[in-house]
Amino acid sequence: MGLLSIQDKRLAGVTLLPDDFIDYYMPRANGEFVKIYLYLLRCTHLRDADPSLSSLADVFSCTEKDIVRALRYWEKAGLLSLKFHGRERELERVELLPISSSLHATQQDPGPEIDPYAPDGSSGKAAGSEQIADAASQNTSREKTAKPKPSVMQISSGRMKQIHQDEVVKQILFVTQAYIGHPLSTTDMRRILYFYDELHFPADLIDYLVEYCVSRGGRSLDYIEKVGLAWNDEGLTTLAAAREYNAVSRNNYYTIFKAFGIRSRSPIPDEIATMQHWMNEYGFDLKLIGEAASRTVKQTGKPSFPYAERILSDWHKAGVHTLEDVARLDEEHQNRRKQAPSGNAGAAVGDRQNKKPAGDATKFNENFHQRDYDFQQLEQELLRQQQRPGEE
Incomplete structure (x- = not known):
């Protein structure tokens, strides 16, 4: 019997995408970056495919700089290797790396976007070099003080298969779905179970986490994840600890609301995040925040969180x-206002026609210009008019 010739035509026109890319990398990447990566996979199966930056930019209707920014992102995530040459740092080669050898990248965040044309991926002025420096310093301190957090807060699909029949897991997913009000996707399930399997939250704490977030209007998995990670950072690993922490926080929120004159409603998630920012990152106590809230209402006539944020940000800088520090700043401000007019009085008189009035001038004063009459000339004109009837 002769040999059989077997041909496989099923994969014609098909680009294979690794599951690990979908599970770990795609959920947190920019959508445009994902499209560019998928197109690179497609190009590996094209004959004589040798795309340039300009051709890629034409395909996606963007700039070459946008293309290189996406390539830099995937390079930092461990999926690409880029080679540049010359002083102009021209891109010469793009090498796709196997995901299996770069799974360590799922344990770190690719970080902020960088200037694609800066040497060695460093940031230029336009891209915000200070932001890159801050991120680098934060990463260094984090490595010294804490374990790195994975960029994708979810368990793997393999781990999901291992534990999905556990009765506790079923109960967690059932309660979560009931609170959120819609069926959970596979990704949603893996994100919720991250707290159970990776952070070792007990089931009752996860139930309380979801209930707490939904009661404050936050039904999205992003919000639930943010609150849960904040609890983990605070060391809240039991239901009792979380309840006590939230009770104290709730009292603080309503104290701040009272300073704003808000009594008829509860804080929404954005307001809670802002108040936590004031207390945790600025380190202000309730007295300072209350003083800022009081000044906000006096100046604007309403409880404006953005206005209060500007006040507190200036104080932080x-x-x-303490309130004594605030009083000192107020006194210094008043002294500057008193000294400014006396020191510039002569210049103010000479430039009155070319400058706007001082800060407390009204719109009427800004738009009204006094007429400069020669009263002696007007008086002579009036006398001449009175003498004319007699002369006739």
Whole structure:
């Protein structure tokens, strides 16, 4: 019997995409970056495919800089290797790396976007070099003080298959779905079970986490994840600890609301995040925040969180820690206002026609210009008019 010739035509026109890319990398990447990566996979199966930056930019209707920014992102995630040459740092080669050898990248965040044309991926001025420096310093301190957090807060699909029949897991998913009000996708399930399997939250704490977030209007998995990770950072690993922490926080929120004059409603998630920012990152106590809230209402006539944020941000930059520091800043401000007019009085008179009035001038004063009459000439004109009847 002769040999059989077997041909497989099923994969014609098909681009294979690794499951690990879908599970770990795609959920947190920019959509445009994902499209560019998928197109690179497609190009590996094209004959004589040798795309340039300009041709890729034409395909996606973007700039070459946008293409290189996406390539830099995937390079930092461990999926690409880029080679540049020359002083102009021209891109010469793109090498796709196997995901199996770069799964360590799922344990770190690719970080902020960088200037694609800066040497060695460093940031230029336009891309925000200070932001890159801050991120680098934060990463260094984090490595010294804490374990790195995975960029994708979810368990793997393999681990999901192992534990999905566990009765506790079923109960967690059932309660979560009931609170959220819609069926959970596979990705949603893996994100919820991350708290159970990776952070070792007990089932009752996860139930309380979801209930807490939904009661404050946050039904999205992103919000639930953010609150849960914040609890983990605070060391809240039991239901009792979480309840006590939230009770104290709730009292603080309503104290701040009272300073704003808000009594008829509960804080929404954005307001809670802002108040936590004031207390945790700025380190302000309730007295300082209450003073900022009081000044906000006096100036704007309404409880404006953005206005209060500007006040507290200025205080934070000025190193304010107590109400006495605030009083000192107020006194310095008043002294500057008193000294400014006396020192510039002569210049103010000479430039009155070319400058706007001082800060407390009204719109009427800004738009009204006094007429400069020669009263002696007007008086002579009036006398001449009175003498004319007699002369006739």
